[in-house]
Amino acid sequence: MYSEEEENIYDSEDETSSQEYEVSVEFEITGSEDEAKFKFTFEVLSTDQVMQTMNQTINEVYEIVKIPPTLLRILLNHFNWDLAKFYDRYYCGDQRSLFEDAHMVNSLETLRPSLNGTNERPSIEECEICFLGFPSNIMTGLECSHRFCQECWKEYLTSKIMHDGMSQKISCQASECDILVDYQTVMNLIEEEKVKQRYRQLIINSYVAYKDKLRWCPFPDCNNVIRVQRVESQPVTCNCSHTFCFGCGESCHEPVKCDLLRKWKKKCSDDSETYNWLKINTKECPKCFSLIEKNGGCNHMICSNPNCQTHFCWICLGPWESHKDYYKCNQFKEEDSAALDDQEKSKAALNKYFFYSVRYMNHLQSQKLEKKLNDTVETKIKEMNKLKVSWVDTKKLRHCLYILCQCRQTLMYSYAFAYYLKKNNQCIIFEENQRDLETATENISEYLERELSVEENRAKLNMVKDIANYCENRREKLIEHVNEGYARELWEFDEWASESRIDSFDSLIRKSALRFDSRRRITVLLTPTPFSGIEESKESKNRKNRKNRKNRRIERIERIEESKESEESKIGRRFIRESNR
Amino acid sequence: MLPRRIVKETRRLMQEPVPGISAVPDEDNARYFHVILAGPADSPFEGGVFNLELFLPESYPMSAPKVRFITKIYHPNIDKLGRICMDILMDKWSPALQIRTILLSIQSLLSSPNPDDPLAPDVAQTWKENRSEAFRIAREWTLKYA
Ligand SMILES: [Zn+2]
Ligand SMILES: [Zn+2]
Ligand SMILES: [Zn+2]
Ligand SMILES: [Zn+2]
Ligand SMILES: [Zn+2]
Ligand SMILES: [Zn+2]
Numbered sequence: 001m002y003s004e005e006e007e008n009i010y011d012s013e014d015e016t017s018s019q020e021y022e023v024s025v026e027f028e029i030t031g032s033e034d035e036a037k038f039k040f041t042f043e044v045l046s047t048d049q050v051m052q053t054m055n056q057t058i059n060e061v062y063e064i065v066k067i068p069p070t071l072l073r074i075l076l077n078h079f080n081w082d083l084a085k086f087y088d089r090y091y092c093g094d095q096r097s098l099f100e101d102a103h104m105v106n107s108l109e110t111l112r113p114s115l116n117g118t119n120e121r122p123s124i125e126e127c128e129i130c131f132l133g134f135p136s137n138i139m140t141g142l143e144c145s146h147r148f149c150q151e152c153w154k155e156y157l158t159s160k161i162m163h164d165g166m167s168q169k170i171s172c173q174a175s176e177c178d179i180l181v182d183y184q185t186v187m188n189l190i191e192e193e194k195v196k197q198r199y200r201q202l203i204i205n206s207y208v209a210y211k212d213k214l215r216w217c218p219f220p221d222c223n224n225v226i227r228v229q230r231v232e233s234q235p236v237t238c239n240c241s242h243t244f245c246f247g248c249g250e251s252c253h254e255p256v257k258c259d260l261l262r263k264w265k266k267k268c269s270d271d272s273e274t275y276n277w278l279k280i281n282t283k284e285c286p287k288c289f290s291l292i293e294k295n296g297g298c299n300h301m302i303c304s305n306p307n308c309q310t311h312f313c314w315i316c317l318g319p320w321e322s323h324k325d326y327y328k329c330n331q332f333k334e335e336d337s338a339a340l341d342d343q344e345k346s347k348a349a350l351n352k353y354f355f356y357s358v359r360y361m362n363h364l365q366s367q368k369l370e371k372k373l374n375d376t377v378e379t380k381i382k383e384m385n386k387l388k389v390s391w392v393d394t395k396k397l398r399h400c401l402y403i404l405c406q407c408r409q410t411l412m413y414s415y416a417f418a419y420y421l422k423k424n425n426q427c428i429i430f431e432e433n434q435r436d437l438e439t440a441t442e443n444i445s446e447y448l449e450r451e452l453s454v455e456e457n458r459a460k461l462n463m464v465k466d467i468a469n470y471c472e473n474r475r476e477k478l479i480e481h482v483n484e485g486y487a488r489e490l491w492e493f494d495e496w497a498s499e500s501r502i503d504s505f506d507s508l509i510r511k512s513a514l515r516f517d518s519r520r521r522i523t524v525l526l527t528p529t530p531f532s533g534i535e536e537s538k539e540s541k542n543r544k545n546r547k548n549r550k551n552r553r554i555e556r557i558e559r560i561e562e563s564k565e566s567e568e569s570k571i572g573r574r575f576i577r578e579s580n581r
Numbered sequence: 582m583l584p585r586r587i588v589k590e591t592r593r594l595m596q597e598p599v600p601g602i603s604a605v606p607d608e609d610n611a612r613y614f615h616v617i618l619a620g621p622a623d624s625p626f627e628g629g630v631f632n633l634e635l636f637l638p639e640s641y642p643m644s645a646p647k648v649r650f651i652t653k654i655y656h657p658n659i660d661k662l663g664r665i666c667m668d669i670l671m672d673k674w675s676p677a678l679q680i681r682t683i684l685l686s687i688q689s690l691l692s693s694p695n696p697d698d699p700l701a702p703d704v705a706q707t708w709k710e711n712r713s714e715a716f717r718i719a720r721e722w723t724l725k726y727a
Contacts, residue, residue, distance in 0.1 A: 128677045129586065129642055129676045129677055130584075130585060130586050131585060131586050131589040131590070132585060146677075148677070152676065155643060156643060156676055159640070159643040159644075173675055173676050173677055174675060174677045175669070175673075175675035175677050175678045175682070176673070176675070177675075
């Protein structure tokens with residue numbers, strides 16, 4: 001059923017359709033020439049270019065095995081486009097079963113009889129589907145010799161493509177015949193451009209899905225594909241300007257690696273109630289208990305009660321002063337205490353998870369709030385331009401904002417990294433870097449959010465630029481150190497232990513702890529408490545005790561809630577919005 | 582307008598009926614068929630007369646007809662609502678199949694149930710573990726309902 005045109009039809013199609021996009025940009029990540037083979041490079045392909053690549057592959061194989069390209073497409077798809085596997089099977093295996101497995105008629109054995117009308121056929125054939133009689137040249141079919149009229153084929157293929165979203169796995173119309181319809185047959189039979197377009201798209205989709213060196217740009221409605229020479233978890237930037245991690249498609253998530261991030265995200269989504277709780281933007285001042293609303297990304301809070309004005313940290317509710325030098329808000333204190341009983345250990349595991357997830361979620365939330373900041377700064381820039389602050393200075397400001405976003409993102413992912421990290425000396429250095437980055441980030445956030453005024457002078461703007469550069473510098477330091485650690489295998493991760501310990505308490509968390517008043521719980525659960533691992537052998541014993549523990553714990557929580565209630569009524573409710581300094 | 586295929590298929594069903602099966606289109610809706618199926622010999626359904634309904638959707642023959650038992654039946658591949666679990670009614674449907682072939686397949690499903698691919702798990706379990714008990718119930722239901 002495929003005609004003589006089959007070989008050049010690819011070329012003609014590709015030429016016409018690829019005119020829209022002619023872009024194939026190559027980016028180089030690292031420098032010198034001798035590093036060439038280690039270089040991570042990528043290119044952006046349009047869907048048409050992906051189609052071309054696919055056809056190229058088919059033609060290369062065609063040159064060797066001389067199976068018609070349209071059938072090769074089915075065969076290669078059957079081998080998930082793994083050429084090595086295909087050749088292996090083709091040359092070393094039983095060829096008859098190869099075609100059978102791929103749901104094809106063995107094209108090497110059948111001398112293809114022309115299906116489109118021969119002498120032996122009656123002049124009028126009846127189509128088994130529409131029950132109409134047709135001259136033989138209207139009747140057509142695949143190599144399996146099941147023949148139907150062209151209209152029925154058209155309707156069948158259109159329904160499979162448009163309705164079922166099928167492409168490479170559409171079989172013959174006859175009942176119990178599993179011979180697959182090839183590309184060329186579809187293209188010859190279908191006239192409607194919309195259907196052809198969809199069919200091509202579906203074919204490209206399945207191709208990209210099989211090729212691990214190809215990945216769709218995840219940006220909504222972007223139809224580009226990124227191709228790499230070597231699969232790595234490196235940032236790639238699409239022509240639509242969206243940047244993402246090639247390894248997993250998420251936004252760039254240094255310093256944590258793809259697999260741990262996936263684990264972490266799953267954990268956080270399993271615990272989505274925590275997340276909802278963290279989205280609450282109101283907490284109590286740790287000193288006077290006034291309600292403080294957070295309306296910006298900065299975590300340096302100042303109580304808005306004029307008689308209090310306590311400076312505190314939104315994340316840990318500790319005094320802000322201390323964050324600058326000795327107090328370590330980012331470090332979870334794991335104390336070695338074999339003396340802990342099971343209950344205390346489970347509480348410690350819970351504390352550890354909350355400690356890191358609170359920080360992760362907080363930076364995520366800050367990132368969202370800082371998107372608003374973007375608008376504020378832009379408005380201020382406009383006003384500055386009116387007041388003739390030079391353009392260079394406002395460009396600097398935009399750059400500072402950009403740095404702030406980058407640093408927030410790195411900070412956020414650094415907590416996912418830290419959660420799984422086993423304590424060692426390198427870990428201490430990491431935590432110091434993390435703390436420095438955090439302090440620097442909060443500084444710049446605070447400045448952009450609260451202190452930036454339209455009458456800023458050049459000296460002040462330069463100072464901001466310096467803070468931002470310092471911040472970016474701290475970020476690079478942290479990433480550099482982590483990457484060095486990966487290279488020298490200094491990092492040890494505690495993925496499994498952390499999982500089993502926490503998972504067993506998931507239901508517990510849901511049933512009890514999360515019913516806590518959000519503001520109160522932060523002080524109850526997040527106070528760093530001694531933490532230590534539970535040995536594997538104790539796991540079974542734990543399971544037996546779980547029920548008891550759970551009951552005891554719920555009792556305890558109920559007691560806390562009671563006392564909380566009375567305390568609250570004593571204090572009374574005052575709601576004071578946090579005012580900007 | 583009723584597609585030619587449906588008109589022809591209906592005419593053929595009337596002209597050359599299949600033994601043990603009758604399918605008559607509804608007076609008001611030519612896509613809706615009243616089906617009567619005789620329980621096949623040498624099966625626990627022998628002697629029973631089963632009522633089914635068959636509907637040809639708008640997309641027929643690109644998609645399968647909808648068929649349902651109206652008469653209660655004790656069978657591992659037919660559930661309480663009379664829905665039938667059969668591959669050609671689902672993913673194995675081909676536009677080259679017809680009302681006639683579907684009904685023949687249902688008839689043979691009654692002769693040889695497939696408890697490994699059940700729609701009524703409890704029936705299938707009895708069918709697998711205690712064949713004679715399953716047959717007894719099936720016969721009892723046939724006598725009672727069909
Ligand atoms: Zn066929
Ligand atoms: Zn036809
Ligand atoms: Zn894109
Ligand atoms: Zn990744
Ligand atoms: Zn206060
Ligand atoms: Zn803090």
